[in-house]
Amino acid sequence: xxxxxxxxxxxxxxxxxxxxxxxxxxxxxxxxxxxxxxxxxxxxxxxxxxxxxxxxxxxxxxxxxxxxxxxxxxxxxxxxxxxxxxxxxxxxxxxxxxxxxxxxxxxxxxxxxxxxxxxxxxxxxxxxxxxxxxxxxxxxxxxxxxxxxxxxxxxxxxxxxxxxxxxxxxxxxxxxxxxxxxxxxxxxxxxxxxxxxxxxxxxxxxxxxxxxxxxxxxxxxxxxxxxxxxxxxxxxxxxxxxxxxxxxxxxxxxxxxxxxxxxxxxxxxxxxxxxxxxxxxxxxxxxxxxxxxxxxxxxxxxxxxxxxxxxxxxxxxxxxxxxxxxxxxxxxxxxxx
Amino acid sequence: xxxxxxxxxxxxxxxxxxxxxxxxxxxxxxxxxxxxxxxxxxxxxxxxxxxxxxxxxxxxxxxxxxxxxxxxxxxxxxxxxxxxxxxxxxxxxxxxxxxxxxxxxxxxxxxxxxxxxxxxxxxxxxxxxxxxxxxxxxxxxxxxxxxxxxxxxxxxxxxxxxxxxxxxxxxxxxxxxxxxxxxxxxxxxxxxxxxxxxxxxxxxxxxxxxxxxxxxxxxxxxxxxxxxxxxxxxxxxxxxxxxxxxxxxxxxxxxx
Numbered sequence: 001x002x003x004x005x006x007x008x009x010x011x012x013x014x015x016x017x018x019x020x021x022x023x024x025x026x027x028x029x030x031x032x033x034x035x036x037x038x039x040x041x042x043x044x045x046x047x048x049x050x051x052x053x054x055x056x057x058x059x060x061x062x063x064x065x066x067x068x069x070x071x072x073x074x075x076x077x078x079x080x081x082x083x084x085x086x087x088x089x090x091x092x093x094x095x096x097x098x099x100x101x102x103x104x105x106x107x108x109x110x111x112x113x114x115x116x117x118x119x120x121x122x123x124x125x126x127x128x129x130x131x132x133x134x135x136x137x138x139x140x141x142x143x144x145x146x147x148x149x150x151x152x153x154x155x156x157x158x159x160x161x162x163x164x165x166x167x168x169x170x171x172x173x174x175x176x177x178x179x180x181x182x183x184x185x186x187x188x189x190x191x192x193x194x195x196x197x198x199x200x201x202x203x204x205x206x207x208x209x210x211x212x213x214x215x216x217x218x219x220x221x222x223x224x225x226x227x228x229x230x231x232x233x234x235x236x237x238x239x240x241x242x243x244x245x246x247x248x249x250x251x252x253x254x255x256x257x258x259x260x261x262x263x264x265x266x267x268x269x270x271x272x273x274x275x276x277x278x279x280x281x282x283x284x285x286x287x288x289x290x291x292x293x294x295x296x297x298x299x300x301x302x303x304x305x306x307x308x309x310x311x312x313x314x315x316x317x318x319x320x321x322x323x324x325x326x327x328x329x330x331x332x333x334x335x336x337x
Numbered sequence: 338x339x340x341x342x343x344x345x346x347x348x349x350x351x352x353x354x355x356x357x358x359x360x361x362x363x364x365x366x367x368x369x370x371x372x373x374x375x376x377x378x379x380x381x382x383x384x385x386x387x388x389x390x391x392x393x394x395x396x397x398x399x400x401x402x403x404x405x406x407x408x409x410x411x412x413x414x415x416x417x418x419x420x421x422x423x424x425x426x427x428x429x430x431x432x433x434x435x436x437x438x439x440x441x442x443x444x445x446x447x448x449x450x451x452x453x454x455x456x457x458x459x460x461x462x463x464x465x466x467x468x469x470x471x472x473x474x475x476x477x478x479x480x481x482x483x484x485x486x487x488x489x490x491x492x493x494x495x496x497x498x499x500x501x502x503x504x505x506x507x508x509x510x511x512x513x514x515x516x517x518x519x520x521x522x523x524x525x526x527x528x529x530x531x532x533x534x535x536x537x538x539x540x541x542x543x544x545x546x547x548x549x550x551x552x553x554x555x556x557x558x559x560x561x562x563x564x565x566x567x568x569x570x571x572x573x574x575x576x577x578x579x580x581x582x583x584x585x586x587x588x589x590x591x592x593x
Contacts, residue, residue: 052434055591077436088427092356104348105435149431 005030005065005157005189006051012059013046013213020046022213023060028191028206030156033183035204036193037302043213044193045085048161051191052082065156078106081155081188083146085162091135095126095145098134099152106153120148124178140171144178151182158182160192164199176203197302209306216309221302228300228308230256231274233281235267236293242267248288249281265293270300345437346445353416353449357456364457367415371408371461375401378527379468389529394560401465402481402553403526405458406488410524410546412457413489414517416450417496417583421506443584447493454489455482473559480556480565484572488549491576492517494583501586524550529562545575 006028013021021043028034036044049055051064053073062069065079089098096117103113121127124144134142143163150158163179164172180203183190194200200207201221208218217224237245242260245267249255254277259268271277274297285292357364379397387396423429432442462470472478499512523530523537524546530538541547552568555561561568 054430054434074436074438077434080434082430082434084427084430086427086430088429088431090352090356090423090428090431091426092359093352097355101348101352102431102435104351105345105432105437107342107344107436 003030004028004063005032006062006191008047008051008060008062010060011047011050011057011062013043013050013055014058019213021050021057024210024213024215025060026208026215026218028189030189031183031187033180033190033203033205034192035200035207036191036210037195037197037200037207037306038193038210039195042195042210044195044210045161046213047210048082048159048191048193051076052080052159053077079156081150081153081158083143083150083158083160083163085165085193087142087146089134089142089146089149092133094131094133095121095137096130098145099149102149102152108153116152116154120151123151123182124148125174140167140174143167143171143175147175147178147182151186151188154186155188157189157191160190162193162195164194164196172199179203197306201302207302209302209309211306211310217305224302224305225300228270228304230270230272230300231297232300232304233269233271233274233278233295233297235269235281235285235295236265237267237285237290238265238293241290244288245285245290248284248290251284252277252280341444342437342441345435345441346448349432349442349445350448350452353446353453357453367412368408368457368460370411371404372464374407374527375404375461375464375468387528389531391560394558395469397465397468398470398558399554399560400527401462401468401470402557403524403550404465405461405481405485405557406524406526406546406550406553407521408461409454409458409485409488409549410492410521411517413450413454413492414496414513416454417446417493417498418500418509418512419450420446420497420500420587421503421509424500425506439588440584443497443587446497447490447580447583450493450496451486451489454493455485458485458489470558472557477556477559481553483569484549484552484556487569487572487576488546488553491545491549491572491579494576494579497583498579498586501583501590520544520546523547525562526550531562545572545579548572548575 004027008024008026010023010025011021012019012023024047036047038044046055050057051062051069053069053076056070064076067075067079069076090101093101099117099120100113103116108116121130124147126141126145126148129137129141134145137145147160147163160179164175167175176199179190179192182188192203204221206218206220207224208215210216235245239262246258246260249269255269255271257270261268269281278295278297282292282295379400382396385396387399390396390399420429423432523541523544525541530541530547533541548563548568548571551561551563552565552572555565555568
């Protein structure tokens with residue numbers, strides 16, 4: 001076997017006229033921590049559902065750990081662990097019983113199961129809470145248990161669909177640590193979906209940016225951000241001064257791109273060595289009579305990358321295009337709390 | 338995918354058992370209606386002359402097997418429909434993503450649902466005994482267990498079949514009120530169906546529970562309209578058909 005964990009070939013999913021996933025071809029290496037990044041409704045979860053045999057693709061195909069998702073469905077399921085986006089525990093069972101059920105379903109014998117339950121509970125710090133009912137778990141604890149469960153049977157590939165959706169910042173941080181730890185310590189190939197830029201940036205070796213069912217960019221997070229190639233300087237000037245400012249800095253050939261936002265009354269500049277350029281920019285702006293309210297600079301984020309490739313911000317896409325889905329998700333999530 | 342995974346079937350059965358013994362209030366809740374039916378109808382009609390009742394049979398002996406049938410019908414259907422809860426709360430995905438054939442999943446769920454239903458049926462025997470029900474013999478009791486399993490399997494499978502076709506839980510009360518309740522009333526659990534007008538009686542003959550209740554009554558107290566072997570065969574055929582239908586509809590259903 002080669003070093004490929006997952007290979008998809010023109011994977012496609014249509015629901016009637018709507019194409020949720022549009023000829024996605026990608027390859028994920030063994031041991032990789034791979035992210036599918038995109039707004040809600042971009043098709044990330046649908047890709048996961050197809051790769052985990054929950055949905056049959058309407059076109060194309062894929063191999064997971066060398067098994068075809070259409071033909072060797074049981075073999076695929078034997079190789080993977082899945083943490084679904086929505087809760088999927090039996091709330092009338094304890095944490096330990098949920099794990100035990102899982103172990104049995106994957107044919108683990110009693111001793112192996114007992115040892116493994118202890119191990120994964122330890123990994124997610126739930127040893128002390130193992131024997132209380134799931135309905136008494138907090139959202140974060142429940143999520144951690146689901147991650148532990150996904151690891152129970154030593155899967156080759158672990159799929160995590162929005163692992164930190166709806167969780168508070170601290171719990172999110174914990175879960176990131178767990179994901180990294182199991183990727184390193186257990187050598188599990190991890191494929192996760194997220195619409196949190198910082199999550200993909202912090203966790204993933206490589207990221208595929210998905211928009212409207214297509215991969216618009218795929219590379220390491222570093223290389224993706226290098227595509228922006230520079231620092232981003234944001235000047236808040238007020239709408240009436242925006243054009244004046246753009247004119248004033250048009251003479252600097254080191255400004256690689258300029259974006260105006262009427263809404264936030266700002267101008268964004270991509271430049272190299274931003275910290276050294278700020279004085280020059282401010283000086284020429286003052287000479288041109290532009291009133292600058294504030295200046296800020298940040299290193300490129302995946303948000304900027306997403307903006308570059310799709311021409312929109314990931315948060316805008318969320319609020320308009322996939323508004324209904326967001327509502328559904330938050331409804332599902334409220335149960336956890 | 339016709340592979341049967343006994344360990345997975347056992348696992349799913351075990352889960353139902355844990356839930357059954359844990360959710361005591363739910364069990365109590367589902368036992369209350371048949372208990373009240375038994376107690377109030379049993380006492381209330383104790384001295385009433387029920388037409389078509391065989392010579393020398395008292396109403397409580399007639400009623401108790403019917404109420405056991407009712408208990409089995411309701412709890413088994415509910416057990417089959419409980420897949421809706423698993424879907425709603427996401428646990429169905431956990432089951433479906435495991436490397437276990439769907440047939441094994443159906444078998445495991447059915448085994449669990451049937452066991453809990455039969456246990457409830459047996460519990461209802463106890464107030465029956467207290468009210469004067471006399472079982473004809475141990476052989477009859479064993480035969481009644483066979484009938485209980487067949488009744489429970491039939492309606493558990495029908496519940497599963499419905500649940501496989503339903504997207505959410507909105508149809509649940511519709512099924513309970515418009516399918517399960519008429520099936521109960523038509524089955525002759527409360528009164529001899531000979532008292533019904535002919536057009537209603539013919540509906541009774543289409544109700545699998547009619548043969549189940551008749552079989553229970555015959556095996557437990559020796560009162561039966563049809564020959565027991567006829568009850569057994571008809572019910573077994575219904576059971577096989579329902580099981581096949583439930584397994585097929587579950588097999589082709591979507592997880593999401």
